[in-house]
Amino acid sequence: GVLIFTSFIITNIFLLFPLCLFILHSGIQQWWRNNRSASSMSHSDFFTFHLAVIELMSVFGCVLGLCAPYSNRSVLITAVNILSFSSFGGVYIHVLTCVDRYLAVLHPLTYMSLKKDRGFRIRHVCVCCVWLLGVVETALMTAGLVFIVLNFCVLILSLASIFYCTLSVLRALISPGPAKQLKGKKKVDQMKQRALHTILAITGALAMRFSFAIAWAAMIVLGINLNCVMLTMDVWLNLPSSLVLPALFLQKAGKFACLKTNLVFPIPSCS
DSSP, rough: OHHHHHHHHHHHHHHHHHHHHHHHHHHHHHOOOOOOOOSSSSSSHHHHHHHHHHHHOOOOHHHHHGGGGSSSSHOOOOOEEEEEHHHHHHHHHHHHHHHHHHHHHOOOOHHHHSSSHHHHHHHHHHHHHHHHHHHHHHHGGGTTTHHHHHHHHHHHHHHHHHHHHHHHHHHHHHSSOGGGGHHHHHHHHHHHHHHHHHHHHHHHHHHHHHHHHHHHHHHHHHHHHOOHHHHHHHHHHHHHHHHHHEEEEHTTTTTTGGGGOOOOOOOOOOO
């Protein structure tokens, strides 16, 4: 178990650290080129940049985890708290991204109105709530079964929201629509497909976490003590959800040009 956990930490450091740095560097460049204007950054990109910051925190937690065997217990506790916070915050960022895609496809007029000052204020409030909820959940980790139930409920609500967004976008994709819209139908359908693929990628990543949460809750109810194994599964099943949005961002930025013919998860530009 220790070897597997250590391999995860090393993988996390060397995989997420350069990826998140590149994303933040791209975001700062974009923000600077557009005269440091909030309107120059799409909502989905804004959420991705915050996720990159959260994942950089998890990388720092991984570094502390590597140092923990040679330090006191407080270092290990700090590492676990940081990794837990990044896990909780990542879930909420994914939900916000799916809601953003849902609004862009199903409620375009509302979405366009959110690209003004009012929308920027709303997205900042939402991201502040993400950070606050992550801190609260991390603080509740010592609550034992209460925390397990709370985490389970949060995952259920998150997946329910994402599934609703997925089904709604899918329904919009297969609906024929009025004949007068046929002229721009192809372009609209492509946007819907990209939004659907984005949501499906996030759904798959969170579904892995959800299946693990069910297994962990069952272990606790049955009184089976497999904490080491479950912790190892937890960290590895969180890795896909850490990578999905950064990978989608890089793909949208054209960094996977060499694989352009094999794109699986296109993401639309909201700028």
